[in-house]
Amino acid sequence: MTSIAQARRIAVLIPCYNEAIAITAVVDDFRRALPQAQIHVFDNNSSDGTAEVAAKAGAIVHSVKLQGKGHVVRRMFADIDADAYVMVDGDDTYDAASAPALIERLFAEKLDTVVGVRKPIHADVHRPGHAFGNRMLTGFLSYLFGRNCSDILSGYRVFSRRFAKSFPVLSQGFEIETELTVHALELKMAVAEVVTPFKERPEGSHSKLSTVRDGIRIVVTMVRLFGAERPLAFYSLIAAVLALLAVLLAVPLFVTYAETGLVPRFPTAILSTGLMLLAALAFFAGLILDTVTRGRRELKMLAYLSQRAPE
Template sequence: MPDSEDVCVLIPTLNEAETIGEVIGGFQERGFSNVLVVDGSSNDKTQEIARSHDARVIEQSGVGKGQAVREGIESAESEYILMLDGDGTYKPEDADVMLEPLDDGYEHVIGNRFANLENGSMTRLNRFGNRIINRAFSIIHGQDFRDILSGYHAFSRKSAERAYLTSDGFGVETELAVECVKHSVPTTVVPITYEERPDESETNLHPIWDGGDIIMTLYQLAKTNNPLFYFGSVGFFSIFVGLLVGSYVGFEWFLATPRESHEVLAVVAGVSIIFGVQLLMFGVLSDMIVTLHREQMRRIDERR
């Protein structure tokens, strides 16, 4: 396991006064003195409590968890980063489990909350949404990380510098997972405990709006990692619509009595089918380019 002096514990926060002190103290008791809190202009005493526990506190220049994570990664100077939320749902005791794989050749570690999900820690709606998103990720990006929305991550500075993060909200965990797949970062998943959020602490996650943002982020990132799926899904939909409209036009012309022609609908159907086929062709060509690019990058990495 990496030495605790080589690890920066990164905690993005927003109004976590009820829990941040205990979270920081838990890591300090285990020898992690380098704790960095990136606060999103909390209107409670989050920053004061964090400073009183000897944590380094910076106030993020923008808004959103994703933006806080980017600033935290830029400010952390350690070789390794251990990232988690400050709401008390993740246990400092799991730090060793998270960090150990980094000594075994892995560069990114994801904590799987579903390995030990305590009662009341996640609503049925959130659990269902997590299953859908994880399943979609495995289909689109070809890797099963089991819990891509986990807030508990451990990674090397080298892998963080290769990641291109743009999300400002809760989609940052999805981006991290996609970047690991895109750049072939050695990644593993370890079991952790996910505890119930304390009653005094309120969640900043909106399951509907933030869930929709995460799904859109997941789909948009397929454009550069799996373009065949990205363009192919739209192409198949366009072809399906064209065939549906074309079937109606054909039925009205050949089988209906009296016979009716729908010239405009026929044109729409034809254009829709042609557009869909073109998107499929573009997806295949883009996928070939991405595959060649990955092969070239692999060869470059081998020569370094």
């Protein structure tokens, strides 16, 4: 690592849950790659002795009792003070040798975050369902914020102090990677991506992700993000659907009334009127929530600007 980053305080943050098989290799690899860094392992109720193995490997071990990666990241950013934070999963699938380049770019270009974009060493490293879900969510966020992303579910990232101390962690589980990306895109932060090798898990180690369960989570996250970040568009879409249904139900009633002067399907008329009222309420809810979202974004920006810029 060049002198630009050598004088900085570097913290390697490793979230872990039952990674005793892999954690020693992860700690050793990052100690070699970043000899001046403090290596912190955040154990999330492991039952296989991960904390003890990490301590023997020389890491500073922290215990997080609330289950879920989101809770772990909250404690990481709250408890550790550094100039740059390297967050990497403890499953020994990420390339520690790439860390100096990620940190160097963070400081050289005064960035807020650098994402390690995974490039599989072997074609079968990614499960097809996970790869498809990643592409789907990545494309959706790129559309939502107008900025291209390559791998928003990567567990290998470098953050500035400004990013870490202004990030309001809300997620509880593996949605945290999406939330990290949204925080950067929402505030128009300086972001970069660096391609890094991605390898298979060590023998005996198993992924905590489920293709079906986490696929559903991805879809739910996409809908939630659309509603939270673009409320006017989200609720206007709902309003349009409700209004269209109301009109489709009302057209036959108007035709019958024009021909006979009667409204024979009175319940349908009530339903059509109710749907139109709901459409109006949805539209105005979107307007109100859009104002709230702008205010929330301004508060996040003020928290971001209250931290010193990378030097």
